[in-house]
Amino acid sequence: MSVRKQAAEMQKRKDARVRRTHERLGMALMEMIRQKPINDITVQEVLDRACVGRSTFYLHFRDKDDLLFSQFDMFLEMFSTRLSVQKEASHRVVPVTEMFEHIGEQKKLYRAMSHAGRLNDFFDLAQDYFARGIERRLKEIKGSAKIPATELRTRGVALAGSLLSLLRWWMDRGAKESPSELDEVFHAMVWDGMKRSISSNRA
Numbered sequence: 001m002s003v004r005k006q007a008a009e010m011q012k013r014k015d016a017r018v019r020r021t022h023e024r025l026g027m028a029l030m031e032m033i034r035q036k037p038i039n040d041i042t043v044q045e046v047l048d049r050a051c052v053g054r055s056t057f058y059l060h061f062r063d064k065d066d067l068l069f070s071q072f073d074m075f076l077e078m079f080s081t082r083l084s085v086q087k088e089a090s091h092r093v094v095p096v097t098e099m100f101e102h103i104g105e106q107k108k109l110y111r112a113m114s115h116a117g118r119l120n121d122f123f124d125l126a127q128d129y130f131a132r133g134i135e136r137r138l139k140e141i142k143g144s145a146k147i148p149a150t151e152l153r154t155r156g157v158a159l160a161g162s163l164l165s166l167l168r169w170w171m172d173r174g175a176k177e178s179p180s181e182l183d184e185v186f187h188a189m190v191w192d193g194m195k196r197s198i199s200s201n202r203a
Helices: 003-033 043-050 054-060 064-085 096-104 107-115 119-140 149-172 179-202
Strands: none
Touching: 003 043, 003 054, 003 064, 003 107, 043 054, 043 064, 064 096, 064 119, 096 149, 096 179, 107 119, 119 149, 149 179
């Protein structure tokens, strides 16, 4: 094996170890948030549950909040890019059904984040992630090529805001409506506006 291949293989193993460490720490923190207020959780308690050393933790994270935000980032990256990564052959711009199903199963965690005042942090981050993800998805869908880039960017921002408002409304009311129903409602709104825009840009 060449030196370059050996170096690449070593980096791959290192990356896998880092990923597993992040996963253990993230899972430990999320489990504890379901059990006690996040502000009462110490870094040492997270380390004990994850079986990770203090020095290892501080190689990757500044503090408990940094770990929490890394979990937000991971979740939002996954759902905001999912349709593009999977190259889904549909006109959906966000996997509303799948995301709402996942969050709807985490009501206790959602309430804990709300009580700790951390939901706004999540939604602020989510706005940026979904604005970029929706803009990317709109560019990929047939018929949008003639729409100016500034308009697609603006639509991405506006639709991300609508999506997150819908999510907050749904969760705050007890998640009564089916995620698939909300997926249909959201995308009907998306394409009602997009069809008019596509038609006007063809004229």
